[in-house]
Amino acid sequence: MEKGIVNTEIGSIIVYVKDNKAIKIEFKNEFLKEIELGIFTSQIKEYFEGKRKKLLFNVEINTGKTFKKIWDFVREIPYGQTMTYGQIAKILNVNPRVVGFAMSKNPLPIYIPCHRVVGKNDIHGFTGGRKWKEYLLNLESSQQY
DNA sequence: TCTAGCTAAACCC
DNA sequence: GGGTTTAGCTAGA
Numbered sequence: 001m002e003k004g005i006v007n008t009e010i011g012s013i014i015v016y017v018k019d020n021k022a023i024k025i026e027f028k029n030e031f032l033k034e035i036e037l038g039i040f041t042s043q044i045k046e047y048f049e050g051k052r053k054k055l056l057f058n059v060e061i062n063t064g065k066t067f068k069k070i071w072d073f074v075r076e077i078p079y080g081q082t083m084t085y086g087q088i089a090k091i092l093n094v095n096p097r098v099v100g101f102a103m104s105k106n107p108l109p110i111y112i113p114c115h116r117v118v119g120k121n122d123i124h125g126f127t128g129g130r131k132w133k134e135y136l137l138n139l140e141s142s143q144q145y
Numbered sequence: 146t147c148t149a150g151c152t153a154a155a156c157c158c
Numbered sequence: 159g160g161g162t163t164t165a166g167c168t169a170g171a
Contacts, residue, residue, distance in 0.1 A: 095152040096166040125165035
């Protein structure tokens with residue numbers, strides 16, 4: 001398994017790659033030494049510079065049918081827009097609780113833009129902390145044109 | 146304002 | 159295999 005690291009304004013992002021497929025993305029609240037790793041790190045870097053709106057590399061996800069359906073849908077949420085757990089649940093005909101659970105178990109944040117999914121009355125949680133979610137949402141809204 | 150019910154899959158015995 | 163847990167939401171009191 002290979003590892004790539006990209007630094008951002010508020011910390012580092014680690015991307016784990018196996019057989020040329022991303023299997024996990026992790027947020028760190030500390031700054032690590034950057035490690036280039038082909039398109040994986042270059043696309044993430046472009047995304048944080050606001051030049052790229054969608055990550056397009058191979059990933060490997062082994063999970064249940066419903067989770068996959070939810071993640072597929074979340075990937076279709078346009079750049080800079082947000083939806084609530086409830087809206088997604090209604091469209092996919094699942095329970096809102098399951099949507100939240102799927103997000104919490106999502107191994108590939110950013111690739112699956114779960115930061116664009118918020119609660120009805122609150123931002124709610126995010127892998128690695130709400131700080132990242134706010135940062136990502138702010139990044140996208142400032143890039144809208 | 147507060148409580149109960151819904152509901153899927155990872156995770157731990 | 160079974161019980162517990164989890165980034166929500168709605169309806170009824």
